Amino acid sequence: MTRSSDNRPGPPSENPVTPPSVAPPSVAPPSRRCGDTGSGARATETEGLARAPSRRGRRIVIVGTGGQGALTAARLLCDCLVEYGHHVVSGQLHGMAQRGGSVHTSIKVDCGISPVIAAGRADCVLGFEPVETARALPFMSSQTVVYMNTAPVIPFILGQRAVLKQGDGRYPNVPGLVDSIRAVTAQVFPFDATRLAQESGSVKTMNTIMLGCLLGSGLLPRTAEEFWRTVTRVMPPDLVKANAEAFSNGVKMGRKFLPCEMSP
């Protein structure tokens, strides 16, 4: 059959671009949300004057190196949040990404259409690698919660560059990197996630440990149990099994390091 001739383009029936900016009705915000002014902030708005930047929603930055599973982690997080009706936008700093390169992804939950997080506006940074966590410093503020893996991934040719007389070839001192982050936010929680992953079955589950931290912290509008339900649905059973212990260890870690006023 041919397309009928009256199939002329007309205005599409959908509304213009602006996506729904309200939190989905089914979602009861957790009682312990850090720094959230909720949608009530709108009431204080004065015509023509800017109020303090909205803190609605959640802005998560996940950084690491290629092969650490940062993109998979971001994908799973999006899958879960979308499944529970949240408005999610996410983006990655693109580049000639290949194994070993820097990976940076951002996820914004219920807060607008731009996938890029502005300087100092991240609510949480999941740092899979110390140098990459420090690279995310411009996104942090005193309100940012940082879960940071202290196990370094040495850049491939760091030592070789010293041989070629391009720098001293040394990986920065990790406690020094932690300090540089602590200078911005007190809520930085460094721990050896790679070792914890090993103890949980495999080094490859490090990204699951870090996701567990985030879900355990209560920073997200969904619970760890809800997240894991999504994982069980979208991942092959053998992977779910291989990651289960890592996830629960990560959640414990997140609960142990409860950020700011969330501590009991």
Added chain:
Amino acid sequence: MSVAVGRDILQDKPGTRACLLGNLGIVRGALEAGVQFFSCYPGTPSSEIGDTFARIAKESGVQFEYSVNEKIAVEVAFAASLTGARSMCGMKHLGLSYANDPISTMPYVGVEGGMVIVSAGDPSVITSPNEQDQRHFSRLLYYPVFDPATPVDAMRMTRYAFGFSETTRLPVIIRPTARVCHSNGMVTLGPLPSTRNEIRFTKNPSRYVPIPVNARRMRKELTQRFALAEELLAASAFFPRTGSGPRGIIASGMAYAYAAQVVEDLGLERAVTLQQVGAYPIPEEVLTGFLESVSSVLVVEELTPVVEECVSLSAFRRHKQIPILGKHGGHFTEPDSVNPVFPVEFEYTPDLVEDVIRDYLGLEKRDRISVSVPELPSRPPVLCPGCPHRMSFYMAKKVFGKKTVYCNDIGCYTLGYGEPLQACDVLLCMGSSITQASGIARMTGKRVVAYIGDSTFFHSGLPAIANAVQADDNITAVILDNYITAMTGFQPSLTSRTPGSDHDNRQSSIPNRQSPTAARFSIEEAVRGLGVKEVYSVDPFDETTTLKAFKKAKKGTGVNVVICHSPCAVDRRRRDRGKRRPPFAIDQDLCNACSLCVLALGCPGIMVEDGRYSIDQDLCDGCAICASVCVQGAIQPVVSVKT
């Protein structure tokens, strides 16, 4: 219900909300519009569009091909459109320029089935040699150009563009920037159509043959069709105006998303009228309506001031004298607040957009804490462990020496740039290694080496070889055949085997065209057919033969070709389910830390820590190239080494 898609782009559950990558939004939009033909040449950041079509081609019934180059992709897709098919082709911004010849005449001839060209942009020059603003194709060649701000836009615009193209008979360009291609956004899936355009080619030479007598008539019609396009766009949903304030902000592309975010975050809805420009030409009535409702204008758009100039012209025509601010400095009313002003180069950031908007509205500057970032080691892209290009570069340099000029081309092998391989003295664009070698060799009188990969060779290296042969240029073209288009994500090249045809190691993990009998191409026969007499085929890991071939080529006269055949190390492992050759290690008793391996190869598998050399067992691919470089014999297969 909401689901995350990506895995299941073909699901037919209208109303489903999904979080979709921009590039996948484009695929879904095309599928919902009933696309019947898709061709592309891969190029970051557009590659996922073609790769997705490659995977779903059979199931969806879309005719698919990875074309040999973008010009061919456009021409095949255009001809498909002349049969009534809704056709689409994908490429990056540079590909659009490569295809400029057919593109410039297509609007004259006009399409039958709707035709959409997706040309992804790369502001900030992340994975390209330049950035460019394809929105100019609107004025340059009479193309409606859609400029999505989000994956949602990308999907809706693509879906709309096919019917729009049929009505106006104009081919259409969709220009998502890399940010849009590679961000995820929430979309609502529409239905997949149950019917498709009827396919029939009806002869009508005066309509399809743009010889001057016809072209002059077509030219007149083109003006009318372009006017119709503007009229339809004015009624479209791609120019939403929000807010009610007297201060105008007009924005396009990802910069619109940033501006909308600032308006939302700062609660400026009643101070500002925000106008999105989603397509070009910008309908005059959109500009008029916007200008009537505001007392000043801030234009927020990346790259060239396309919107800014349209707004300025429209205001001028209307004798509307209001401040129009954007990229042109000095417009700000307060003398001391002329900065920040928008730059013409690189992509914007949310911070820049917020700063300028605050400045524009006279709001106080953002309270920004200064964050000091310590000096951090970078992680630049390098040739992978086991990469055959490294061996080819190393061997060629051994023979041709440091003084020879090495012209390089577009692909992974560009990473031969700099220390230690020094395999890239000149670079311009796809296929330019051979032509640049010609120019330099002819003027300097010295033999020049050109490096080019298999996919790039078929893309635009063939005419370059013919040109060099006819001029008898003194060049050695080294064709690096790794059976794959590796840099853009392992798409098949003409030397790849069609999956399933046989067990040869030359196959891509992404399916190629639908025909399982697609021919296997021989670079040897191709260059011989073009008149090259001296052709050497080698495996670069076979040191003796390769050195011999390069030595002969160095002594040769005129054009000679060395073809280095060896599969891409990463793709080989992907296909072999991670299986690697046994790794090597450095015998610490024998290593005298002479650094030769590092200075010659720069393989990321070699680690140097406090003067101690070792090989990362996880990275090593067992290619043994470092073992052949080591004069101490310290590098040996891991089984026989004391570390």
